[in-house]
Amino acid sequence: MDVHISPSALGGTARAPPSKSYTHRAILAAGYSDGATVYDPLDSADPRATQRAVEAFGGTVEAAGDDALEITGFDGVPEVPDNVIDCANSGTTMRLVTATAALADGGTVLTGDDSLRSRPQGPLLDALTDLGVRAESTRGNGQAPLVIEGPLAGGTVAIPGDVSSQYISALLMAGAVTEEGIELELTTDLKSAPYVDITLEVLEDFGVTAEPVGATGTGGVRSAGADGFVVEGNQTYAPEDGEYHVPGDFSSMSYLLAAGAVAAGDGEEVVVEGAQPSAQGDSAIVEILDSMGADIAWDKDAGEITVSGSSLSGTTVGVGDTPDLLPTIATLGAVAEGDTVIENCEHVRFKETDRVSAMATELEKLGASVTEEQATLTIHGSDSSLSGATVEGYHDHRVIMSLAVAGLVADGTTTVTGADHVDVSFPNFFEVLSSLGAELSRE
Numbered sequence: 162m163d164v165h166i167s168p169s170a171l172g173g174t175a176r177a178p179p180s181k182s183y184t185h186r187a188i189l190a191a192g193y194s195d196g197a198t199v200y201d202p203l204d205s206a207d208p209r210a211t212q213r214a215v216e217a218f219g220g221t222v223e224a225a226g227d228d229a230l231e232i233t234g235f236d237g238v239p240e241v242p243d244n245v246i247d248c249a250n251s252g253t254t255m256r257l258v259t260a261t262a263a264l265a266d267g268g269t270v271l272t273g274d275d276s277l278r279s280r281p282q283g284p285l286l287d288a289l290t291d292l293g294v295r296a297e298s299t300r301g302n303g304q305a306p307l308v309i310e311g312p313l314a315g316g317t318v319a320i321p322g323d324v325s326s327q328y329i330s331a332l333l334m335a336g337a338v339t340e341e342g343i344e345l346e347l348t349t350d351l352k353s354a355p356y357v358d359i360t361l362e363v364l365e366d367f368g369v370t371a372e373p374v375g376a377t378g379t380g381g382v383r384s385a386g387a388d389g390f391v392v393e394g395n396q397t398y399a400p401e402d403g404e405y406h407v408p409g410d411f412s413s414m415s416y417l418l419a420a421g422a423v424a425a426g427d428g429e430e431v432v433v434e435g436a437q438p439s440a441q442g443d444s445a446i447v448e449i450l451d452s453m454g455a456d457i458a459w460d461k462d463a464g465e466i467t468v469s470g471s472s473l474s475g476t477t478v479g480v481g482d483t484p485d486l487l488p489t490i491a492t493l494g495a496v497a498e499g500d501t502v503i504e505n506c507e508h509v510r511f512k513e514t515d516r517v518s519a520m521a522t523e524l525e526k527l528g529a530s531v532t533e534e535q536a537t538l539t540i541h542g543s544d545s546s547l548s549g550a551t552v553e554g555y556h557d558h559r560v561i562m563s564l565a566v567a568g569l570v571a572d573g574t575t576t577v578t579g580a581d582h583v584d585v586s587f588p589n590f591f592e593v594l595s596s597l598g599a600e601l602s603r604e
């Protein structure tokens with residue numbers, strides 16, 4: 162599907178979809194338990210891959226009404242799957258489930274789509290190997306397809322923290338049901354630390370304890386500055402009253418808030434609901450927009466963020482903790498006056514596509530002036546004048562949604578190709594954007 166977007170004047174209220182990160186963890190944590198009901202799960206392609214994995218390990222996942230999943234777990238003891246697990250486009254699924262597979266007393270094969278089969282899994286495979294598990298890339302290049310053969314008893318292991326925090330999340334979730342528990346020693350700084358906080362929060366809600374070691378907790382992020390993590394073994398996953406509720410997704414909200422800041426009509430506001438505070442680092446989008454001069458307010462009690470059309474100016478922002486915001490910030494930078502400097506973004510190259518390069522290339526097609534370095538992306542807003550063009554979505558939901566936001570202010574028509582990939586995290590994105598007044602058509 163291609164989407165055509167024209168300059169628009171937005172206004173109105175929209176609800177953010179449920180959090181993808183919390184949904185993955187809740188479904189898998191319910192899998193590790195003997196059963197739980199997950200309310201308000203995100204119904205999109207990536208969490209469905211995690212559902213399939215839970216089923217492959219012997220759990221069941223059934224819809225319970227419109228807004229819940231009833232999950233019967235494998236109670237800490239995953240069965241050996243009777244087929245390959247297809248993680249599709251979902252890095253979170255592949256990493257979290259690789260560690261689950263290590264618990265099974267037999268072999269599991271994991272694969273995914275072209276994008277996922279090009280993403281790094283080596284550090285997790287190495288850690289599992291050091292813990293006595295057979296953990297191999299079939300091509301020997303640290304990428305899927307993967308073959309994992311347990312069982313994993315636990316132990317102490319060193320792992321880098323600067324490729325993906327999902328390795329840490331995976332080992333903590335699985336470590337809780339090992340005999341010995343797992344102690345992780347980080348060999349580098351931890352990137353994407355708030356995602357480990359999300360894991361710790363979900364574990365706690367399922368009655369499981371895991372702790373950072375030596376963390377500084379900078380900026381309210383529990384895992385920030387950690388030297389390592391520890392999770393004791395023989396724990397039982399069991400949420401209070403057998404229930405878990407998923408909060409709204411701030412990465413998804415970032416597109417709606419950016420859209421409101423660049424394209425709300427005169428005297429209009431865009432209000433985003435479902436914005437209850439949680440461990441999501443991507444709630445930083447509110448501060449980032451504020452620092453760029455947007456007229457934005459977050460009522461945390463009501464879970465509502467309100468933004469109106471604003472003249473934006475450039476900012477300098479590090480995305481070490483918030484890699485998924487890079488495409489949104491890049492688009493904002495192309496609309497703002499002055500330079501927007503996005504620092505500490507090297508790990509954003511390991512996502513569904515190399516998002517640093519993808520955003521540089523596609524924003525340039527729209528008329529933006531961009532300087533791309535290995536770990537820094539600078540958008541020269543004052544030298545940018547956006548006009549419609551055909552841009553590529555790279556089969557990457559975040560690139561697609563960010564380019565669509567640019568299309569709301571680029572002169573003429575902007576076409577984003579392959580736009581159906583929003584189904585990974587925000588399946589009704591274009592319906593929501595359209596309900597806010599965006600001029601768009603799909604074919």
Ligand SMILES: O=C(O)C1=C[C@@H](OP(=O)(O)O)[C@@H](O)[C@H](O)C1
Nearest residue numbers: 182253325326327353356484485
């Ligand atoms: O654990 C998670 O839910 C995620 C962690 C982040 O990845 P990395 O830890 O690989 O940076 C983030 O980019 C991804 O979208 C979701």
Ligand SMILES: C=C(OP(=O)(O)O)C(=O)O
Nearest residue numbers: 250251252253485512513
């Ligand atoms: C990188 C992402 O997810 P995953 O790692 O699960 O593919 C994302 O949603 O931007």
